[in-house]
Amino acid sequence: MRVEGIVQGVGFRPFVYSLATSLGLSGLVGNDMDGVFAEVEGDADVVERFLVLLEQRAPPLARIERVTTAGLAPTGSAEFAIVASAAAGADGAARRRTLISADTATCADCLAELDDPADRRFGYSFINCTNCGPRFTIVRDVPYDRALTTMSGFPMCDRCAAEYQDPADRRFHAQPVCCPACGPTLTMLDAAGTATPTTGPPGTDPIAAAAAVLRAGQVLAVKGLGGYHLAVDAASEAAAAALRGRKHREDKPFAVMVADLAAARELVEVDDAAAAMLTSPRRPIVLLPRRGSGTGPDTGRVAPSVAPGNRQLGIMLPYTPLHHLLLRTFAGPMVLTSGNVSDEPIAYRDADALERLAGIADAFLVHDRAIHMRTDDSVVRPFRGRETVLRRARGYAPEPLPVPVTFTRPVLACGAELKSTFCLGRGRHAFLSQHIGDLENAETLASFTDGIAHFRRLFDIDPQIAAHDLHPDYLSTRFAQDLTGLEVVGVQHHHAHIASCLADNGETGPVIGVAFDGTGYGPDGTIWGGEFLLADLKGFERAGHLATVPMPGGAAAIRQPWRMAASYLAAAGTAPDGLAVMTRNEQSWAAVLTMARRGINAPATSSAGRLFDAVAALLGVRDAVRYEGQAAIELEQLADTTVVDWYPAAVDDRDPLRILGMDLVRAAAADLVAGVARPVIAARFHNGVAAAITEVCAELRDRSGLGTVGLSGGVFQNVLLTERVATQLAERGFRVLVHHRVPCNDGGISLGQAVVAAARTAPG
Ligand code: ZN
Numbered sequence: 071m072r073v074e075g076i077v078q079g080v081g082f083r084p085f086v087y088s089l090a091t092s093l094g095l096s097g098l099v100g101n102d103m104d105g106v107f108a109e110v111e112g113d114a115d116v117v118e119r120f121l122v123l124l125e126q127r128a129p130p131l132a133r134i135e136r137v138t139t140a141g142l143a144p145t146g147s148a149e150f151a152i153v154a155s156a157a158a159g160a161d162g163a164a165r166r167r168t169l170i171s172a173d174t175a176t177c178a179d180c181l182a183e184l185d186d187p188a189d190r191r192f193g194y195s196f197i198n199c200t201n202c203g204p205r206f207t208i209v210r211d212v213p214y215d216r217a218l219t220t221m222s223g224f225p226m227c228d229r230c231a232a233e234y235q236d237p238a239d240r241r242f243h244a245q246p247v248c249c250p251a252c253g254p255t256l257t258m259l260d261a262a263g264t265a266t267p268t269t270g271p272p273g274t275d276p277i278a279a280a281a282a283v284l285r286a287g288q289v290l291a292v293k294g295l296g297g298y299h300l301a302v303d304a305a306s307e308a309a310a311a312a313l314r315g316r317k318h319r320e321d322k323p324f325a326v327m328v329a330d331l332a333a334a335r336e337l338v339e340v341d342d343a344a345a346a347m348l349t350s351p352r353r354p355i356v357l358l359p360r361r362g363s364g365t366g367p368d369t370g371r372v373a374p375s376v377a378p379g380n381r382q383l384g385i386m387l388p389y390t391p392l393h394h395l396l397l398r399t400f401a402g403p404m405v406l407t408s409g410n411v412s413d414e415p416i417a418y419r420d421a422d423a424l425e426r427l428a429g430i431a432d433a434f435l436v437h438d439r440a441i442h443m444r445t446d447d448s449v450v451r452p453f454r455g456r457e458t459v460l461r462r463a464r465g466y467a468p469e470p471l472p473v474p475v476t477f478t479r480p481v482l483a484c485g486a487e488l489k490s491t492f493c494l495g496r497g498r499h500a501f502l503s504q505h506i507g508d509l510e511n512a513e514t515l516a517s518f519t520d521g522i523a524h525f526r527r528l529f530d531i532d533p534q535i536a537a538h539d540l541h542p543d544y545l546s547t548r549f550a551q552d553l554t555g556l557e558v559v560g561v562q563h564h565h566a567h568i569a570s571c572l573a574d575n576g577e578t579g580p581v582i583g584v585a586f587d588g589t590g591y592g593p594d595g596t597i598w599g600g601e602f603l604l605a606d607l608k609g610f611e612r613a614g615h616l617a618t619v620p621m622p623g624g625a626a627a628i629r630q631p632w633r634m635a636a637s638y639l640a641a642a643g644t645a646p647d648g649l650a651v652m653t654r655n656e657q658s659w660a661a662v663l664t665m666a667r668r669g670i671n672a673p674a675t676s677s678a679g680r681l682f683d684a685v686a687a688l689l690g691v692r693d694a695v696r697y698e699g700q701a702a703i704e705l706e707q708l709a710d711t712t713v714v715d716w717y718p719a720a721v722d723d724r725d726p727l728r729i730l731g732m733d734l735v736r737a738a739a740a741d742l743v744a745g746v747a748r749p750v751i752a753a754r755f756h757n758g759v760a761a762a763i764t765e766v767c768a769e770l771r772d773r774s775g776l777g778t779v780g781l782s783g784g785v786f787q788n789v790l791l792t793e794r795v796a797t798q799l800a801e802r803g804f805r806v807l808v809h810h811r812v813p814c815n816d817g818g819i820s821l822g823q824a825v826v827a828a829a830r831t832a833p834g
Pocket residue numbers: 176177178179180181198199200201202203
């Protein structure tokens with residue numbers, strides 16, 4: 071019998087051992103490069119029962135993908151044994167098919183020991199077992215063995231070694247197993263990186279010192295699982311504001327870590343679905359509505375600067391013993407944000423972290439277990455009771471995603487630019503990397519290329535095909551084209567979005583794909599981003615889009631949404647007196663209009679993101695943004711969700727269909743001048759976009775006969791819009807596919823590229 075899937079480092083062999091012995095079966099179990107193999111001997115019906123229970127009672131972290139069985143000649147042995155790891159796989163070839171599991175939050179058994187004064191790991195920050203602890207972030211190579219992890223420098227003490235070798239023990243073959251006598255230790259460093267002497271029982275004092283730093287309103291750097299975090303007292307406005315200033319992170323909301331569900335419920339609305347996400351062993355940041363629907367009631371508990379003007383708050387529960395101990399000692403909500411300056415990747419190497427975070431952190435809580443793979447916190451949110459991943463990283467990567475195509479030849483897909491990920495495909499599996507960041511600087515590019523090399527080694531994938539975006543200037547495109555000896559496949563950005571949505575849902579299409587985002591390279595020389603594609607995995611036809619408008623100043627129009635307001639108002643042929651957006655930008659307004667009219671440095675775009683920008687600027691939400699999507703995010707926050715009426719947008723009935731987005735802007739401007747409340751206008755705009763999408767889908771169904779719609783692209787991170795669109799489409803009898811396991815934003819692009827490449831290069 072062979073078991074494949076995530077079956078190593080998750081307690082699978084001891085589980086097989088105890089299951090077999092409890093049933094009175096004899097035989098053996100072991101690990102090899104392919105997974106777990108076992109031979110069991112006994113009565114046929116008992117063996118049958120064994121196979122049923124094998125899948126039913128598998129350990130919590132195991133993901134069984136395939137069990138294959140074959141008859142063997144009985145040996146007559148009465149024993150059941152766990153045998154040594156074999157270096158080769160089932161057929162003797164030294165392949166690496168073993169799947170490494172993701173990092174996992176501290177389990178209940180370990181937490182109980184952490185709190186038990188009689189336990190030798192009482193209060194120990196690195197307690198873990200087969201069911202929990204670091205995995206992906208500490209693995210250097212496979213097979214998953216301690217010698218190939220960053221725990222290799224910590225030889226086990228006799229007691230740990232005994233547990234490690236005892237098949238009946240919870241720590242049997244738990245590679246990171248350790249204790250205060252043999253494992254990593256915590257140290258507090260001051261702002262200059264000098265160790266601070268602490269007194270008292272070993273292992274406890276750095277925590278107390280760190281909690282004191284938080285209580286004093288200072289910024290604490292904490293070494294976590296996948297990188298360094300910066301922490302402050304979430305209730306302290308001064309501390310949160312100082313962190314914002316030093317990090318140069320003016321507007322993006324911070325996540326907050328709280329001790330437990332009860333503490334989370336004091337800050338945000340937690341229903342059953344949200345509770346399941348918060349307490350899952352993956353422990354993502356969960357975006358949830360703040361208590362009392364807004365900015366009021368939780369103030370005092372959470373300072374205004376933590377998530378300014380946001381109806382939602384990103385909440386997570388502790389996922390390492392260190393976090394548990396720190397939060398208990400500090401006894402309050404704690405901001406926990408990536409240890410970096412603005413857009414750089416999260417710091418994870420000790421020396422680098424000390425250098426980069428100098429001037430930000432007042433003190434460092436560090437330890438001597440190295441982080442091998444930089445991995446950020448994941449971000450999810452519930453949508454209609456189901457988890458929707460917005461940033462896929464710690465706790466999720468590198469768990470492979472089953473896909474609805476076969477990679478007949480291994481594929482490397484290089485993704486896009488913002489929120490970059492890469493994806494390796496082999497067989498029926500896609501290995502999607504963790505979130506890497508915006509591929510715009512050398513540091514992130516290095517993280518991207520190192521990550522690809524690591525994944526190739528870890529999963530033994532030697533790609534023969536490289537998939538990339540059509541944008542010639544993306545670093546990811548150039549990287550793919552510079553690879554020698556690989557067949558390259560260019561995939562249009564929005565086709566990749568729709569393919570990603572299909573793969574996420576285990577489908578192959580065809581569908582009516584609605585890809586709404588900020589920017590994507592269009593093969594016709596315009597910038598796409600409000601697209602209706604009749605698509606399957608292989609190809610697409612552009613069946614509709616938002617009518618194009620000029621982007622005056624090109625990239626400047628992305629940074630300054632007021633330029634899009636000017637462009638859209640011009641396209642709408644309206645300029646009512648008294649529009650504040652015009653007076654605020656009086657000096658350059660005429661010049662921008664000229665630029666738009668003459669098409670000088672004003673590329674045409676059908677981007678939905680730019681339409682949202684225009685309305686946001688029109689309503690005075692903001693004239694300039696400091697991060698991608700900011701104006702649209704704030705426009706959503708502004709909208710009165712109880713408003714159900716909408717602005718109509720005409721659909722120009724040609725091929726491809728064109729939605730006249732300028733109609734929405736004209737109506738919004740008229741309402742604004744008439745004194746209609748801004749939250750009402752914001753809502754009518756959202757509802758108008760939803761109505762137009764539904765209208766076009768209905769028309770395309772008439773033309774194509776397709777009854778399924780796939781929604782993808784970063785604009786669908788907008789819950790209000792997605793909710794409205796999904797509802798209206800369902801009312802009109804459509805099946806609607808939305809993202810769940812991979813982000814609808816550009817973090818999902820590489821998966822889409824990979825499955826498109828697989829479909830296009832499949833034989834026959
Ligand atoms: Zn555990």
